[in-house]
Amino acid sequence: MTNSNSTARSQALFEEAKQYIPGGVNSPCRAYLAVNDTPRFIVRADGAYIYDVDGNEYIDYIGSWGPMILGNNPPQVREAVQEVIGNGLSFGAATEREITMAKLVCAMVPSMEMVRMVNSGTEATMSAIRTARGYTGRNKFIKFEGCYHGHSDALLVKAGSGLIANGGAPDSAGVTPGCAQDTLTARFNDFDSVEKLFEENRGEIAAVIIEPVGANMGVVPPAEGFLRKLREICDVNGAVLIFDEVITGFRLAPGGAQELFGVKPDMTTFGKIIGGGMPVGAYGGKREIMEMVAPLGPVYQAGTLSGNPVAMAAGIAQLTWLSEHPEAYEKINRLGEKLFGGFREILERARKAGRTKACCTVNSIGSIGSVFFTETPVTDYASAKTADIAAYGDYFRAMLKSGIYFAPAQFEAMFLSAAHTDREIDATLEAFGAYFGE
Template identity: 45%
Template structure:
């Protein structure tokens, strides 16, 4: 059935998928077609059940199809799910965000992380009157042309090198690339482009090169450098927001940003983006100011309801559960990985984590992540899949768990213990 579906899909969808990672090409197998998700499980078109460690690419944090969320969504659809004008639901969700993120005084909802990061950069440029943006090697901030880069084109200019065909080098002429966890690299960039940098933009915990925690003091030093340079510090917390703490990386590490981008968990599995921050910056957005942003589906009531219900269920006990579940799941995965290769490094922040196969120890940046053994990861992925554990089909994607995974910890541990040593 899956091969038939794949054949059909390839006739009408590019590569048979709507996002490249779903093609499973990096793990050298055919993609899985899913039909259902419930609690900690997903089910494929052949009826097979898997423990899900993709979790909607981090957007599901309570578990799939949680009854309170399903009921609220059905009720909203009955009462209209595309109102076209503003509703009280937008105000309620914004109030929840503001209570969770002290740095977010005003905000604007959007439809994706890509969109809200684009808007954040536009705001930073308008506020500072500067044009350049400093990002980090291996970072991912959506697929807008001026941010689609993984590394600098050369060490002298430090300007971004396009990471996709169709992205012209001149689109990245105002994008500077530094090395994550290397404050001296940041300072070199700021010296080279003194007075020209509008924003330092980063995932405070990168999740798109695998999970790479910031070293002690790095985020604090970035805050100091941004203040010294009179530029904005922008945290892309699309993945980390509401995931690693209620107030994201800013709560977990005690460093506040000028602008914050949110998504994933905030929408409870539905498409959402949110950019927010200091009121003096945010008031530059239309209709208050000259910076344009608009969207047909921005503040969509169905998304607002699902987001609200998700956040209302995310109390302190939920995060305690997530920490406990994550610790035990990671221990089980580490044992499975060690059956494949002894050169294993597992890195976790809250309920997001990555298993790297590398001889170089802890992964601190993109260069370290790139040195991973992809063949070992492919073996790990295949072995896990064979025993009913579904992980993201890429070494460079984060794994996630939900509150509902507390139901399957013991089962997962037994599964791993039963796996024979690979030859």
């Protein structure tokens, strides 16, 4: 790479954006506040690379926050979108592609019997909880500290990701205590905390919602047997188990985390991953639960853009390709093992050499992972919060200067794609090793 490392154009655009957009960005994680830098304004992405307005090229480990499993701008998805837009961008009416997409999702996801398309992961999780409440006739639900399920009011309680630094409950101004009073929080990987909440709220809990792999407090895999115990306690108490697979769906396996771990939830939520990065989401699960949704049942949910033909075309192209090419999962998992395993080896050598800034923990599963700037093993929200945010910022800026585009926040995940190759992994490990003194 021959980057100039100039950021003059990005800096100018950011200053202009701040005059018209709160904080200069349309999503807080783009602001680079957590890494004390200026956001890069992007003009193009292709394969494993992304390019900014100053002409810099980066190896991309964000992938639009996860959905680009095939890499950026994959031709099969791009061509599907180009074909459909000639007929119109939005109809607000039923299309055949919605059926094709629904059948594809139900075929790939082990627990899915019916599915409803929406427009984002936030809308999917909000709608799933409402449906679970309607189905059970109960009001309360359990979520886990550090798991982020979108920005609907009741879910902004110890919600992880960009909110970790804020603390408190609820985590956002404008969320009333009344909105959050039925939100119960348990500790990730701590089944005793879940049992205690069920005991204290007997007969009142409608649902348990969880990221089966925590990916918004950094990547935190579930402890052995933890998800299965959640399945059992929900069965005993008549509660709906919801897997938020906005990050893990179709990424850890064709059927997501539930296929990988062999645990079937009652409901599952998805985000942009089912649309190849387009603005789309979905929620679904058992037929008897989904038949509660209007127009069949009394749980109301609607949206003009739900099942948008452009998003459906993109999603069908990506999911069809993934279902027909299981070798893609072998590739991205192998590359994940090489990258994150390489990080661990470099850090171990640096620790043996007495380099103090190598006090890091690396968590990963398959093609996603995180480097935490803490020596503490990260297994939940509390241990994730021991990470040194300033140290991560130093690391982020150094890697960005080396042409490596990581998430501009300690508590976000890294994502690999099928477009990455050993070339990109080797270059990343070289830059990583150089930062830690090799």
